[in-house]
């Protein structure tokens with residue numbers, strides 16, 4: 001990891017800590033009445049990160065989301081699908097969290113989680129008991145600062161992604177037609193590439209491709225980060 005990136009990631013963790021204080025403080029000052037219409041609060045942190053807090057007291061749970069203004073339209077020809085592959089790799093662990101452990105810990109907290117990739121954005125979320133919000137914020141901060149994957153994990157995961165393409169696109173005439181239509185209509189636009197990627201690109205993908213993409217598109221400047229927290 002380049003030094004500049006390390007510094008910025010460290011700064012990101014610091015911001016995350018202050019972010020939690022901010023959210024916790026805001027929640028404690030919110031009106032308790034369920035009749036009061038929720039007030040959506042929006043902040044822009046010094047690093048450019050936007051934070052949105054939407055109170056919702058219908059259930060004692062919180063939804064914690066991280067959105068990035070990066071998606072498949074940021075890819076280049078020959079590496080289609082890389083944003084989505086990177087989304088999968090974000091579950092492959094850090095030096096302190098082994099592969100798969102992120103999901104196990106969220107489940108152990110009584111929560112559920114997932115992620116999604118679109119043409120213009122990528123998102124990660126967890127729904128957890130409200131009093132465990134800090135735990136998932138720490139998990140999310142850790143993987144965005146220290147995500148790593150051994151080549152063996154990459155080789156396994158790229159097969160999962162290929163299977164996802166077969167299941168959702170190649171086995172579906174409607175999806176195949178939509179894919180061909182997009183490729184024909186968006187002649188000179190990055191939207192012509194399928195989010196899951198062309199199979200030939202997935203076949204050719206290697207781990208360094210993803211490292212390069214993650215630093216080109218998903219690393220700082222921090223204004224690319226976007227937090228949304230719904231606090232009950």
Ligand SMILES: [Zn+2]
Nearest residue numbers: 084088161164
């Ligand atoms: Zn997927």
